[in-house]
Amino acid sequence: MTAFSGTYVEAIRQALHDAMEADPRVCCLGEDIGAYGGAFRATEGLLARFGPERVIDTPIAEQAIAGSAIGLALMGQRPVAEFQFMDFALLAADLMVNFAAKAHWRWGPTVPAVFRGPSGGGNGGGPFHSQNPEGHFLGSPGLKVIAPGTVRDAYALLRAAIEDPDPVMVFEHKHLYRRLRDQWDEPPTARLGEAALRKDGAAACIITYGAAQQVALAAVADLDVAVLDLRTLWPLDDETITALARRTHRVLVLTEASRTYGPGAELAARIGETCFPWLDAPVLRVGAADTPTPASPPLEAAALPSVERVRSELDRLLAW
Structure with a gap:
């Protein structure tokens, strides 16, 4: 991938595409991410390009999504799990905080899984689809948490998260999905942990x-x-x-x-x-x-x- 011109959500889609092109271990799973292309179209087109073994539609069951991603990571894959809304990531908190984040500390293996999805208000989504629940996960040793605020970071931070050996939560603000645009000739890069x-x-x-x-x-x-x-x-x-x-x-x-x-x-x-x-x-x-x-x-x-x-x-x- 070289030149890009598009929105925040399109940068996320491009990051997923480029990561899957570069590494056959990268796969995606989540509710409606395949044929439907995701609730916000972040995975649109990926099923046609990479097939159902790497773009996996799941039931509406956040614990199952997180658990499957953790299992895939422990078996050598690089899964990217999408929660349709990060409000419901709390349903999978036990698996992410008490297992994925602690597996390396407990018995050695890392869990290179990414858990991403939309958060935030400004769209009239009401109390169950507008929360900013990142505070519930901060301070959990072994679990990294990122929040891209620009189109370039939507791409670069997601690529960095996929390559990271630790579990990473990505809070994408849905209000930015189609309100920010940017372009570049060469893919931007970023390192986790740098403001x-x-x-x-x-x-x-x-x-x-x-x-x-x-x-x-x-x-x-x-x-x-x-x-x-x-x-x-x-x-x-x-x-x-x-x-x-x-x-x-x-x-x-x-x-x-x-x-x-x-x-x-x-x-x-x-x-x-x-x-x-x-x-x-x-x-x-x-x-x-x-x-x-x-x-x-x-x-x-x-x-x-x-x-x-x-x-x-x-x-x-x-x-x-």
């Missing part, structure tokens, strides 16, 4: 990931404020996070996940512990309201982080 500075600045910084970085960039377009995209949520790129916090002296953590007990709380705590002497203000947090995601568009918009909320908190941070 990316999306905008530089000296007055403060926003640390974020996934679709929330689009909110951050819109909020600081005219400000001297840096925006750091974590890309990998676990393990964190502590070195880059710490260096930016110490350089800018003011930090706002922005996530679409719940503000209370969410990933932003851990980030704020880590920055407070490691950067306190360099900070000129407390670490502020913006996250989703502590409520199930409403299906009503106006209520959903009120519950999710907005440019206005971020701008308001930045004003407070810069005035400290």
Whole structure:
């Protein structure tokens, strides 16, 4: 694969295609991923190209999907399991957290399986199809968690996840699937565990990931404020996070996940512990309201982080 021009979801499809072309061990499994091409068409065309032995339709059973992927990985394959919505990845949490993530620690073999799917709100999907459940999986030793926030990362991070020897969860924000476009002549590359500075600045910084970085960039377009995209949520790129916090002296953590007990709380705590002497203000947090995601568009918009909320908190941070 060389030149590409397309959307975020098309980059995911291209990454799967290129990985399967490059390595016959790579296979895909999940609900409706074959003939239907996936609920969001992320696997469209793969069945025709690679056949039913490598593009496997499964029952609506997340535990079976995860368990099958783990078994395939232990037998030498490189499976990519799709959860139709990452809300329901919680049904398979026991297998991913208590088995896949710990297999190497317990008895030696690695589990090179990828568990990917759409998460996040903004589409009126309601409380069961709009969650950001990544916080439930963070901090599980042996389990890596990534959240691509750009078209290039949708491709590059997925390729890196497929090649990684450990189990990796990929949280793709469904609101970005067809809203972001990009192009390249040569495939982009990325390494898990490395954050990316999306905008530089000296007055403060926003640390974020996934679709929330689009909110951050819109909020600081005219400000001297840096925006750091974590890309990998676990393990964190502590070195880059710490260096930016110490350089800018003011930090706002922005996530679409719940503000209370969410990933932003851990980030704020880590920055407070490691950067306190360099900070000129407390670490502020913006996250989703502590409520199930409403299906009503106006209520959903009120519950999710907005440019206005971020701008308001930045004003407070810069005035400290």
